[in-house]
Amino acid sequence: MRDTLRREIERFAIVYHVEESDDTVRFHVQPIDFKGLRMFLETLTSDYDVKVKFRFGEFVIELKKHRERVWINVVLFVATFVSTTLMGAGMFERFDLIGGLTYSVAIMFVLGFHEMGHYIFARRWGMKTSLPYFIPFPSLIGTLGAVIRHRGRIPNRKALFDVGVSGPLFGILASILVTYVGLKMKFEPTYKGEITLMLGTPPLFDLIAKLAGFNGYYIHPVAFAGWVGMFVTFLNLVPVGQLDGGHVLRAMIGERAESVYRIVPMILIVLGFVTKSSIWLFWGFITVFFAMQRHPKPIVEEPIDRKRLVVGILTFAIGLACFTPNPFVLTKG
Template sequence: MTLEKEIEKYFKIYAEERFGDAVRLFVIPAAPEHEIRQFLQTLSQEYQVALRYHYGELVLELKKGAAKENYLLNLILFIATFITTTLVGSTFYGDKIDIPGGVMFSVAIMFVLGSHEMGHYIAARKWKMRTSLPYFIPFPTIIGTLGAVIKHRGIIPNRKALFDVGVTGPLLGMVASTIVVIIGLQIPFELKTEPTLYIGTPPIFDAILYALNYQKNAIHPVAFAGWVGFFVTFLNMIPVGQLDGGHVLRAMIGELSEKVSKIIPAVLIAYGIYLMKVLNQPNTIWLFWGIISFFFSTQRHPKPADDETPIDGKRFVIGIIAFILAFLCFVPVPFYFT
């Protein structure tokens, strides 16, 4: 049976465009939505598949073979981010630039962020999903980077796959953050100048401080890299849109998660305003993230190919644990400057 005949089981094709080794079919759905999703998932094993609207018309775009990854770009961004995190980290040691110390911070922060993204990558590869290696993002922020991302192509096969990909990154990131914090707290560190940055500590960080009987008021930049990892974990696990938490909740409770996704931004914005107006805290991070999460919430979460089969009880319990752990990474007032 030809590919076109197979496609006609699910779509009525009324026009066709070819360009190079790709084809664009103008289609009208002719089968139930869940059957179409499953068909496209099967098709994506051999083709690059995209079903989208093009100038108001629904088109199915197919290209033979897998997309080629530009690993050179991954490497260039990795090196650039290593440089920016090293330069920023080298300023954490007092009034003089400390390049070796900056390298230590860079290794720690990239290990934490890279572990998070590799968690996603490993889970996606387990489900034979087309996923890129991490792209680190160099940027002269307070930590020298905006983090790292991976790109996923194709349709998510089912809710189990969605759950595994969503939850593995934060959990692996938390493990990496814990390791880095423990190591960082063992490194002797004394501030040579009056600090300009103060950080709040989440419950999980406080637990590590208590377990190690850490009594000092300052922490080594390596430990700060672990703190960043916990903070990023909480941000990613906010159950909104296509954040990790949005993926996990979508896999757990299905389309009901869309309602939760609409509520969370308002909660964050209200909390941010409460901090500024009631507690007089000069910190806008939660107001900012409330606005960011609002934009995430306006995009409906894409449905997996099999959206009818729920996840198993074991995954549901892991999901609950993951959200509890993420809440333990919450910092009411993350940081402020003097």
């Protein structure tokens, strides 16, 4: 490993000294081609944890062989399953563990299916990516969602598009299925609290409600899991930076997407003031930070094909069908 890496690094830098210990190699170098060295090190990030330090007038490149810690994924999955089960059980009149388990399976399916879409297509393009990391959190839905980590550079804009668009499309299919099933499940609590959480329903949810023949007032927690999936789909498809919508737009229109990234957060903030919804204000300020970071460039910048452009436009249209101006409204009585 050391000799092969040294030969490659010597194409861009003078190597003075090499240290090796366990799975880590350190190269003390003086760069002669900064751009070439940077691009080469970027190619190593799929297999190594790369660190570059500057000491005593020379650069030290530290390469540590990356190892996936699958046990972390398992622990987070179990913790999130417990968290969503407990939160789901509390959605019933009396603490209902079976009902909580039903909700937990539904929400984990929706979130997990979204992330598996990314995972499958990243693997198809030969990109290194982790298994999903679920995030437990004792909130209304019991989780902050799930993420996967990509390592290394993006091969081209087609790969960027496929990986970016697959998550929302997989996720919305799961959301539609879970919503339909949930709306078919009876849920009519006899106890009415002083404060009721009203959900703003997006057009896609209303369409599924008609297809399911739903005409009730309260929805089963399983249907709520489907609603969450639609809400998350819209948030993810906001075309900014490292969000799925940012990836898709970057693949569709190239570096011109950077201009869009700067405008969208302002639109969300204005929307928050107009609708008096703190959610859009919060998401607007969050996306400001996404917009401040330039999107990583794919290795090959050639445009995507017309078929992908059509799929991208339809995906953003689906995202709009998941939008509701006031997602949560608390009412008394």
